[in-house]
Amino acid sequence: MKGKKHIGAVRLKLVELSPDGARLKIYRSQVHPTSEFVHPPEVGEELTDRFGPYINEAVERFIYVLDKQTIIEEFTYQIKWIANAARYLMEKGASLYMMHWHLLDTIQHVFLSSIDPTAGGYDPEKAEKGWEILKLSYRLADMLVGEFIKLLDDSSYVIVVSDHGHVPNKKRFPLLKALLEAELIAAKKNEYGDLVVDWQRSKIHISTTNIYVNLKSRYENGVVEDSEYEKVRNQVIDLLRNLKDDEGHHVISFAFKREDAAMIGLWGEPVGDVVYAYSPGYTWSHNRFEENISVDRGANHGPQIPTAETLYGSNYAVFMIAGPNIKKGYVRPLEMLGPVLTVDVAPTVSYL
Structure with missing residues (x-):
C-alpha cells in the first residue's frame, strides 16, 4: 500500500x-x-x-x-x-x-x-x-x-x-557478549554511545534462531574465507552448546548445521548455516548487548524449542x-x- x-x-x-x-x-x-x-x-x-x-x-x-x-x-x-x-x-x-x-x-x-x-x-x-x-x-x-x-x-x-x-x-542471556568474547562478532558504538554489533567486521550474522557465516564469497562485505567456513561453524556450535546460566542450566537447547535442520522441518535457502533454539524459559537475546542475565517477562513462541511446555502454556x-x-x-x-x-x-x- x-x-x-x-x-x-x-x-x-x-x-x-x-x-x-x-x-x-x-x-x-x-x-x-x-x-x-x-x-x-x-x-x-x-x-x-x-x-x-x-x-x-x-x-x-x-x-x-x-x-x-x-x-x-x-x-x-x-x-x-x-x-x-x-x-x-x-x-x-x-x-x-x-x-x-x-x-x-x-x-x-x-x-x-x-x-x-x-x-x-x-x-x-x-x-x-x-x-x-x-x-x-x-x-x-x-x-x-x-x-x-x-x-x-x-x-x-x-x-x-x-x-x-x-x-x-523467564530469562535473557547476554548472548552477544559471549559471541564478542569469542571474537565471532565485532562491536562499535553508535551515535548514542551504545554498543552495537559491527556486522561488516563480524564473522557471523544472527537472525533470530539462524546464524549465517559472513563469507566473502556470499556477501559484498564478507570477512570469512570459504576455507574457514567449517571452522567458524564448529566454533559457533561449540559455544552455543556450552552456554550455561547462573543456575548451571543450558541456555541453548540445540545447535546444529543447516544440513541437519531437515530433521526439525527446516530446509531451503533461508535456513542459516547454524540453526539453534533456546531452552524453555529463555527469550531472544541476539538483538542487544547486555552484561548480565536478566529477568524477562511476557511470553513468546519463536526462541524456545517447539516442544517447550509449562502447566499453563x-x-x-x-x-x-x-x-x-x-x-x-x-x-x-x-x-x-x-x-x-x-x-x-x-x-x-x-x-x-
Missing part, C-alpha cells in the same frame, strides 16, 4: 462524554482499506458494502484503556463480519474460505506470564487480571469457531489451525477439524504418533 492512495473504512464509538463536555473518549477502529484485502481483490468492496468495515486488528491493542463492554462489542462485530462473509461467499460458490484471527497471539504475548508462576517476574497479585483477559479471549475464540460450525453441511469442513503456541519467558500448535467422515472426538496420541506438522496442513486441506 505504500505510495498508493486507497479508500479506507472505519468504525467510531462514543465511549465517554461527561455532562459538562470536559471529558471525551472516542474509540476509533483500525482504518482498513475497502479492497485488496481478500482474494480476488474486487470482492473486498462487495463485502464492505454488505457487512461494513473490515477490522483486522480489532481492539486487542487497547485492552488496557477500553471498557469491557466496548471490547466485547467490537470483537463480536469482527467475528460476525467474518462469519457473514464466509456464509455469503459460500452461497456464491466459494470452495475455500481461509482467514486469520490474531487475538490469542497478541493477548498471550502480554498476559500469559501473569498467570504462570514459572514466568520471569511473576506477580500473583496480577494473576486475577490476567485470567480475566485470557478467559475473555478464549470465549471470543469459541464464539468465532461456533459461527463456522453453524455453516457445516454434508460437504463442508471447518479446520482450526495455528502456526504456534505460547510459553512464558505450550509451544505446540493447534489442529482441529470437523466435517463429513472425520472421526468425532478423536485426539491424536502424541506419544505414539507424534504431533501434526505444519507441512501436513496444506496437503490435508487439498485432499479434502
